[in-house]
Amino acid sequence: MSELEQHDYDVVVIGAGGAGLRAVIEAREQGLSVAVVCKSLFGKAHTVMAEGGCAASMGNANEKDNWQTHFKDTMRGGKFLNNWRMAELHAREAPDRVWELETYGALFDRTPDGRISQRNFGGHTYPRLAHVGDRTGLELIRTMQQKIVSLQQEDFAATGDYETRIKVFAECTITELLTENGRIAGAFGYWRESGGLVLFKTPAVVLATGGIGKSYKVTSNSWEYTGDGHALALRSGATLINMEFLQFHPTGMVWPPSVKGILVTEGVRGDGGVLKNSDGKRFMFDYIPPVFKGQYAETEAEADQWLRDNDSARRTPDLLPRDEVARAINEEVKAGRGTEHGGVYLDIASRMPAEEIVRRLPSMHHQFKELADVDITAEPMEVGPTCHYVMGGIEVDPDTGAAVVPGLFAAGECSGGMHGSNRLGGNSLSDLLVFGRRAGLGASAYVQQLTERPAPAPADIEAATKTALAPFDPPASGAGENPYTLHSELQQTMNDLVGIIRKEHEVREAIEKLAQLRARYADVTVDGSRQFNPGWHLALDLANMLLVSECVAEAALLRTESRGGHTRDDHPGMNPDWRNKLLVCALDPATADRRVPGITVTPADQTPMREDLLALFELSELEKYYTERELADHPAAGS
Numbered sequence: 001m002s003e004l005e006q007h008d009y010d011v012v013v014i015g016a017g018g019a020g021l022r023a024v025i026e027a028r029e030q031g032l033s034v035a036v037v038c039k040s041l042f043g044k045a046h047t048v049m050a051e052g053g054c055a056a057s058m059g060n061a062n063e064k065d066n067w068q069t070h071f072k073d074t075m076r077g078g079k080f081l082n083n084w085r086m087a088e089l090h091a092r093e094a095p096d097r098v099w100e101l102e103t104y105g106a107l108f109d110r111t112p113d114g115r116i117s118q119r120n121f122g123g124h125t126y127p128r129l130a131h132v133g134d135r136t137g138l139e140l141i142r143t144m145q146q147k148i149v150s151l152q153q154e155d156f157a158a159t160g161d162y163e164t165r166i167k168v169f170a171e172c173t174i175t176e177l178l179t180e181n182g183r184i185a186g187a188f189g190y191w192r193e194s195g196g197l198v199l200f201k202t203p204a205v206v207l208a209t210g211g212i213g214k215s216y217k218v219t220s221n222s223w224e225y226t227g228d229g230h231a232l233a234l235r236s237g238a239t240l241i242n243m244e245f246l247q248f249h250p251t252g253m254v255w256p257p258s259v260k261g262i263l264v265t266e267g268v269r270g271d272g273g274v275l276k277n278s279d280g281k282r283f284m285f286d287y288i289p290p291v292f293k294g295q296y297a298e299t300e301a302e303a304d305q306w307l308r309d310n311d312s313a314r315r316t317p318d319l320l321p322r323d324e325v326a327r328a329i330n331e332e333v334k335a336g337r338g339t340e341h342g343g344v345y346l347d348i349a350s351r352m353p354a355e356e357i358v359r360r361l362p363s364m365h366h367q368f369k370e371l372a373d374v375d376i377t378a379e380p381m382e383v384g385p386t387c388h389y390v391m392g393g394i395e396v397d398p399d400t401g402a403a404v405v406p407g408l409f410a411a412g413e414c415s416g417g418m419h420g421s422n423r424l425g426g427n428s429l430s431d432l433l434v435f436g437r438r439a440g441l442g443a444s445a446y447v448q449q450l451t452e453r454p455a456p457a458p459a460d461i462e463a464a465t466k467t468a469l470a471p472f473d474p475p476a477s478g479a480g481e482n483p484y485t486l487h488s489e490l491q492q493t494m495n496d497l498v499g500i501i502r503k504e505h506e507v508r509e510a511i512e513k514l515a516q517l518r519a520r521y522a523d524v525t526v527d528g529s530r531q532f533n534p535g536w537h538l539a540l541d542l543a544n545m546l547l548v549s550e551c552v553a554e555a556a557l558l559r560t561e562s563r564g565g566h567t568r569d570d571h572p573g574m575n576p577d578w579r580n581k582l583l584v585c586a587l588d589p590a591t592a593d594r595r596v597p598g599i600t601v602t603p604a605d606q607t608p609m610r611e612d613l614l615a616l617f618e619l620s621e622l623e624k625y626y627t628e629r630e631l632a633d634h635p636a637a638g639s
């Protein structure tokens with residue numbers, strides 16, 4: 001067996017974005033030893049890229065805001081498919097998590113009277129996003145890293161070693177979770193730089209690996225988003241839910257081609273920017289769907305009045321939930337009213353003075369100037385949908401973050417349920433804080449009650465080693481497959497056939513193509529040594545992308561309705577019979593392939609919403625989503 005570096009920790013957190021770091025802090029506060037492992041540099045995660053802000057009903061910009069309104073907005077955004085308990089915990093706890101960040105040293109933008117400033121975002125009734133210009137995620141990560149350093153200093157004072165309780169393993173990729181009798185026993189991976197193999201023995205793993213966007217060609221996501229946590233969970237026996245729901249953010253850059261997909265924050269629209277087609281028309285007024293009729297402004301004058309004072313008018317349809325705006329842009333472009341490069345215009349230049357734009361949106365100003373030679377204080381941006389966020393993820397217990405495999409926990413974008421069929425902007429950063437903390441607590445409680453620790457079996461370690469090194473083996477047949485070629489074909493397939501608008505025959509075609517790619521994957525071969533070898537890294541990531549793409553495609557085929565981030569051209573409306581159905585992806589027990597195993601997708605019902613939460617909604621609103629039978633228990637039913 002290849003030489004193996006070994007470590008022993010109470011808890012191993014995989015991922016050092018917002019969810020991972022918050023879990024680390026919590027597990028350490030509970031007195032446990034924690035390893036945090038990340039395949040990127042420490043501090044480089046998607047959380048750093050988050051621009052617009054973190055949603056929490058602190059009521060600083062409008063004191064009418066409260067957790068109940070945030071809860072209702074989140075459920076509406078997710079088209080009532082959300083795990084309601086997660087949505088409740090999230091709405092109740094987000095303000096405390098933001099205030100807590102201040103105690104760690106976060107410096108949010110302020111209101112004139114010195115409170116944390118909050119900005120408008122799509123689907124949120126009140127200005128709710130705590131922010132730091134358009135660099136909020138950076139502040140979140142900076143602050144939590146600072147907190148971790150302060151905890152390490154406390155540990156040094158107590159033990160003489162900074163790393164007794166928290167140790168960071170950066171640029172280290174986990175490729176397998178190891179179990180003993182179905183319980184977590186360890187995590188196996190490799191150092192990206194040296195190619196050395198490493199084993200973490202641990203009874204508890206918190207997955208916080210983020211999303212899956214790199215399976216798509218046009219995406220706002222960077223190289224780390226290859227669905228690793230989703231795939232690790234599946235392979236270890238956990239389940240995934242909601243995988244058919246992908247968020248295509250309405251505003252990615254469309255030009256030049258080298259930057260296509262890079263995000264343009266919703267904060268541009270939150271601060272007053274408007275979408276226009278090539279006729280100069282603010283087209284979003286034509287796209288208010290029936291479920292939101294009456295809740296959005298119907299004229300430009302009313303929309304602009306709302307921006308000045310959101311109590312005296314209805315909100316602008318430019319800030320409808322993301323799925324609605326993305327579909328509207330798609331329609332405009334299809335109807336020939338798009339821009340030269342296949343997007344629509346996003347205009348902030350005509351809406352506020354140049355210096356105000358630079359003050360509020362410094363990153364956007366810089367991004368467009370540097371990458372597209374566009375001055376957003378003088379001309380409109382060209383934007384279009386980009387694959388941004390996966391609502392689907394590891395099925396977890398809402399209160400503890402526990403997956404179905406004992407010892408496995410998940411939080412953040414790699415977990416599923418919280419956002420239902422569509423996430424509201426700003427609800428991810430708050431999700432990371434609320435559920436990162438809860439997963440850290442859940443993992444600690446699990447470890448503390450163990451009487452003996454599971455140990456990884458030597459045969460499993462050997463098999464994990466063999467699988468990790470398989471791409472260096474000579475191909476079974478022919479010349480071998482190049483991982484870059486397969487990746488590019490996968491991205492094109494998902495983009496073209498399981499993208500923003502889906503059709504049955506196209507999804508079936510994608511599933512066939514995925515089966516072919518899976519067969520070809522068996523011959524993936526890489527050259528060179530194990531020392532910093534990106535081809536090898538991609539070859540391993542590719543197995544994860546193939547597996548999660550199959551989950552997306554199979555679930556997209558089964559769900560014969562359109563809801564949130566899943567639009568079926570052949571089943572255009574929402575179907576109340578589907579509202580409460582989860583599609584649960586699991587490993588096919590008959591599978592023989594260790595690298596890209598087969599999956600099953602099975603419908604399951606969710607627990608009905610607690611009565612006091614159901615009563616927060618008017619019956620007339622719920623009737624748009626629920627079946628009659630489900631509403632029989634509503635307090636207003638039959639009155």
Ligand code: FAD
Pocket residue numbers: 014015016017018019020037038039040041044045046047048049050051052053054055136137172173174175208209210211220221222224228229263388389411412413414425426427428429430432
């Ligand atoms: P991440 O922050 O992505 O962290 C994942 C971690 O897992 C990384 O450290 C990575 O290295 C590690 N990892 C992955 N696989 C492995 C492996 N196999 N082994 C070891 N480590 C691994 N949301 C908002 O709420 N508000 C916003 O304003 C906002 N703006 C956004 C802007 C952009 C450009 C993008 C891309 C997203 C934005 N989002 C926003 C979404 C939000 O940033 C993400 O959903 C969130 O940061 C995900 O956090 P996470 O902790 O789950 O994962």
